[in-house]
Amino acid sequence: MSRMHMIKVVGALVLVLAYICSNDQVEGSEGLSYGFYDKVCPQLEGIVRSGVQSMSLTDPTTPAALLRLMFHDCQGCDASILVDSESNNYKSEIRSSRNMGIRKREAVNLLKSVVEVQCPQRVSCADILILAAREAVFSSGGPRIDVPLGRRDSSNPTNSALADSSLPPSNVGVDDMLRLFEQKGLSLEESVAIIGAHTLGVTHCFNIESRLYDDPKSEHGRAFEMYLKLRCPQGSLTSNISVVLNEPTTLTFDNHYFINTINGRGVLTIDAEIPFDPRTVPFVQRFAADQDAFFQAFSSAFVKLSTSGVLTGSQGIIRRSCNALN
Numbered sequence: 001m002s003r004m005h006m007i008k009v010v011g012a013l014v015l016v017l018a019y020i021c022s023n024d025q026v027e028g029s030e031g032l033s034y035g036f037y038d039k040v041c042p043q044l045e046g047i048v049r050s051g052v053q054s055m056s057l058t059d060p061t062t063p064a065a066l067l068r069l070m071f072h073d074c075q076g077c078d079a080s081i082l083v084d085s086e087s088n089n090y091k092s093e094i095r096s097s098r099n100m101g102i103r104k105r106e107a108v109n110l111l112k113s114v115v116e117v118q119c120p121q122r123v124s125c126a127d128i129l130i131l132a133a134r135e136a137v138f139s140s141g142g143p144r145i146d147v148p149l150g151r152r153d154s155s156n157p158t159n160s161a162l163a164d165s166s167l168p169p170s171n172v173g174v175d176d177m178l179r180l181f182e183q184k185g186l187s188l189e190e191s192v193a194i195i196g197a198h199t200l201g202v203t204h205c206f207n208i209e210s211r212l213y214d215d216p217k218s219e220h221g222r223a224f225e226m227y228l229k230l231r232c233p234q235g236s237l238t239s240n241i242s243v244v245l246n247e248p249t250t251l252t253f254d255n256h257y258f259i260n261t262i263n264g265r266g267v268l269t270i271d272a273e274i275p276f277d278p279r280t281v282p283f284v285q286r287f288a289a290d291q292d293a294f295f296q297a298f299s300s301a302f303v304k305l306s307t308s309g310v311l312t313g314s315q316g317i318i319r320r321s322c323n324a325l326n
């Protein structure tokens with residue numbers, strides 16, 4: 001083989017390799033890839049799957065809690081929400097009022113300790129949290145979402161002011177909701193789909209008090225508002241412990257959330273408004289009629305939300321335990 005021929009062959013091989021590698025990388029989220037832990041911790045996804053399944057058997061509300069935990073950590077998806085307040089002498093992220101009702105942080109800690117035994121110092125808490133959330137969706141009847149991995153954990157303490165300013169208040173309307181998700185790269189369709197996460201779980205009365213008593217503007221769903229008022233009476237001293245179901249099939253990830261909102265049975269302001277806003281209603285109707293369309297748009301929204309602005313490569317750290325900056 002001539003030297004020139006050899007150079008051409010090697011050049012072609014380099015191009016093919018570069019193409020293969022770039023295909024594994026995720027567009028717009030440098031440093032993340034599918035199969036990131038395939039070599040260093042192939043058992044990771046299995047550990048998280050069986051862990052979430054067994055925790056859900058003991059407490060069937062686990063998937064709802066894990067899914068919300070993902071959203072609230074994904075102001076960077078760097079596991080900062082898992083850091084305990086006690087370990088720092090400042091007001092940490094979890095203490096923001098926007099994180100009221102956040103549960104199951106300890107579930108991610110537990111998964112991390114199992115992973116740490118098998119693959120010490122290899123897997124970030126941030127990735128375990130995302131994997132736990134996607135298992136939460138799947139194990140409760142939702143789509144199987146393929147998520148790119150390679151996130152790193154925050155090494156700096158995040159204080160509650162960040163969560164206060166970046167997470168939406170409980171009475172957010174359509175304008176602010178769309179703006180929030182647009183900043184994270186979600187399309188209009190994906191923004192409506194991701195709110196469909198409210199197919200799972202509960203809402204504390206505390207979080208709908210302003211909707212019911214300070215700003216009751218909706219003519220639609222009056223009967224349902226009366227029901228909510230009965231469940232959450234004004235001035236109740238237990239509004240931070242009493243809850244209403246987000247929708248009747250609250251343990252199952254399905255499209256009933258959209259069917260309910262169309263029927264005027266949305267619990268939060270945003271749930272009540274999306275079936276009436278001209279921008280969002282076409283998607284609400286489509287998802288109510290076609291669960292597969294919801295699952296598809298939800299999956300791509302989940303990937304975008306969980307890859308936006310993350311730490312990768314040499315940024316951040318891989319914590320030893322998720323609740324402390326170590």
Ligand code: HEM
Nearest residue numbers: 064065067068071101168170172177197201202203204207
């Ligand atoms: C505009 C955006 C959103 C607002 C204003 C909002 C607000 C809320 C509020 C106030 C609650 C009730 C919390 C409680 O009282 O315990 C809640 C529950 C929940 N949210 Fe959202 N949310 C939004 C978007 C999302 C997204 C994007 C996800 C996930 C991808 C999500 C998942 C959940 C889940 C699963 C629950 C039930 C949690 C449980 O039962 O523990 N939410 N949301």
